Amino acid sequence: MRIGTIEIDRPVILAPMEDVTDRAFRQLCKLHGADIVYTEFISAEAIRRGAEKSIRKLAMADHERPVAVQIFGNTVESMVEAAAIAESYEPDYLDINFGCPVKKVAGRGAGAALLREPEKLSAIASAVARAVSIPVTAKTRIGWDHDSINIAETVRRLEDAGMQAVAVHGRTRSDMYKGKADWSRIAEAKAACSIPIIANGDIWNADDAVAMFAQTGADGIMIGRGSIGNPFIFAQSVSLVRLGVPLPAPTYRERIRVALDHMRLSVEYKGEKYGILEMRRHYSTYLKGLPGVSKVRNELVRELDPAVITELLQGFEAHCGMLEREGRLTESGEYLNDHSPRLILNYQPNTKQSTIV
Ligand SMILES: Cc1cc2nc3c(=O)[nH]c(=O)nc-3n(C[C@H](O)[C@H](O)[C@H](O)COP(=O)(O)O)c2cc1C
Known part of the structure; x- marks a missing residue:
């Protein structure tokens, strides 16, 4: 999989998680084999205002690389401004959150809410891609609810807007975290575009990692909850996916x-x-x-x-x-x-x- 100058065969990636993927956890996951790590999402408005807590989240260390900063927001202006500020902290790439279902984000027209405003989603993605010189990617869900699954259209839009890869969580906004992620919709996303697709949702062990690649044809995979308290999942998954060698459970x-x-x-x-x-x-x-x-x-x-x-x-x-x-x-x-x-x-x-x- 290639994003800008980063080229990794079937990468196993740490998903962005608020209050989890801080510097300490990212470093730990990297040490235990994560190929790429993401920051927690950071509010574009807060970055723009210079809010201390959010600005602190932009800090990273060289040994985390490659590392992506994820931002969310509901206007082109705030996202463009925040993207330029985030770029000055020198992440390897920038990721836009088009998937967050929680009220404080989606309720304010950002994150997954943009799945219901496709024109605005395109406008934000293309304006951010033009505003920075590092690669820009996006992370999204398969749709707002089960009556409006539109992942094929969304990934095509994101590709047209200049996104260099899209991470797809196989749930709708209304699913929140319930039920099982629908990996067949991730396969649909992969078939619908030619940029790399990063498959996400319900990878709990190395066997799931292998199955996710096999069932979706994705270029990379992203692990969230399965890594909490268990950074060992990265080396286990990398070993099984790339070498076919299972690693023992940690002692x-x-x-x-x-x-x-x-x-x-x-x-x-x-x-x-x-x-x-x-x-x-x-x-x-x-x-x-x-x-x-x-x-x-x-x-x-x-x-x-x-x-x-x-x-x-x-x-x-x-x-x-x-x-x-x-x-x-x-x-x-x-x-x-x-x-x-x-x-x-x-x-x-x-x-x-x-x-x-
Ligand atoms: C505690 C927690 C915080 C999360 N924060 C973010 C976030 O900041 N940005 C984002 O795109 N997704 C966020 N997510 C969603 C995850 O990145 C991921 O898409 C989701 O958990 C499904 O993957 P999993 O089954 O491997 O956990 C969060 C999930 C959890 C559990």
């Missing part, structure tokens, strides 16, 4: 250590207070299914000190190690004693001891 040690890396990166980029607060939503996904996870998570989300969080995670790893030595936990984190419903771990950070009560 519990790797999962705990990635949670720790994520926390450290979050603190590095956002400072101690916000870095720690924003990490809170991530612990349970990294540690999902491990014995005693709810207890350690409850402790993690109450802590503000990175050193104590580090101790808690290291203590949890030691605790899992003990269960493994006792033959009750496999390396891949499968707990073999789950017929014992009363297992509760009592981890004491001071003594670094765990007892089972």
